[in-house]
């Protein structure tokens with residue numbers, strides 16, 4: 001398969017039912033329409049984010065893709081709807097509602113490749129939902145980088161990842177629920193510093209928790225936002241693994257840098273030196289074009305940092321814009 005792929009985009013389906021009625025519980029997000037094309041995601045009475053029809057209207061997305069030279073978007077949930085902090089029974093219903101609405105948006109549209117969400121707090125239910133979704137037409141799954149205090153090396157989450165490997169579902173890991181506090185409430189600090197740190201921690205948990213030693217290399221994993229701080233601080237992690245192995249090695253058998261051929265990172269890092277660092281540390285086969293479309297911290301035009309990077313050869317640029325993503329999506333060699 002060919003064509004430019006954006007592996008990191010989000011949807012917000014509209015027209016979801018009252019979630020307290022459908023799922024039980026309260027304090028659910030709801031969509032407050034402010035015009036025909038705009039709405040505010042509300043959590044209780046507090047505005048969370050203003051969104052527009054690019055979140056739910058395939059025609060708007062197509063126009064933006066055409067303008068930016070993108071053939072295919074991987075369309076993932078918006079993490080505020082994961083529901084991981086809910087009782088599992090509520091999160092199961094929530095996932096079904098949002099997955100079914102997302103599938104309606106992307107149905108019969110070869111340019112929009114849907115990834116589902118799962119109730120990750122309940123591994124058996126998460127496996128069942130990913131199976132249901134794959135049968136219905138989803139092509140992969142987006143998960144948050146943690147569930148409460150459980151990281152990606154939690155036994156239940158590792159069981160889910162094992163299941164994704166066995167059914168061939170690619171997994172996109174996205175940060176969410178960053179630490180809060182007065183120091184992080186200014187300047188979007190939770191997004192600018194919290195998100196990269198969260199992603200860094202989840203990649204380390206996969207490695208040092210021994211998950212990548214136990215799960216077969218058929219598992220296809222990608223981390224959002226260039227893998228967060230992980231690639232930049234890989235040398236620091238290796239040094240700690242060698243020098244303070246008594247604490248750091250955990251269940252891993254090799255230093256962290258030995259595992260970079262086991263997962264992908266996206267390219268939404270905005271600067272050529274940062275992209276070069278990703279290609280140098282992760283390898284030219286491990287970087288995927290991603291943008292975070294349609295959100296304000298995303299890259300527009302999509303893929304600009306790759307297209308403008310002077311250090312890439314034409315063959316490398318093609319891998320980052322297209323070839324690597326198709327391997328991630330299909331498992332083709």
Ligand code: CO
Nearest residue numbers: 010174224292
């Ligand atoms: Co995102």
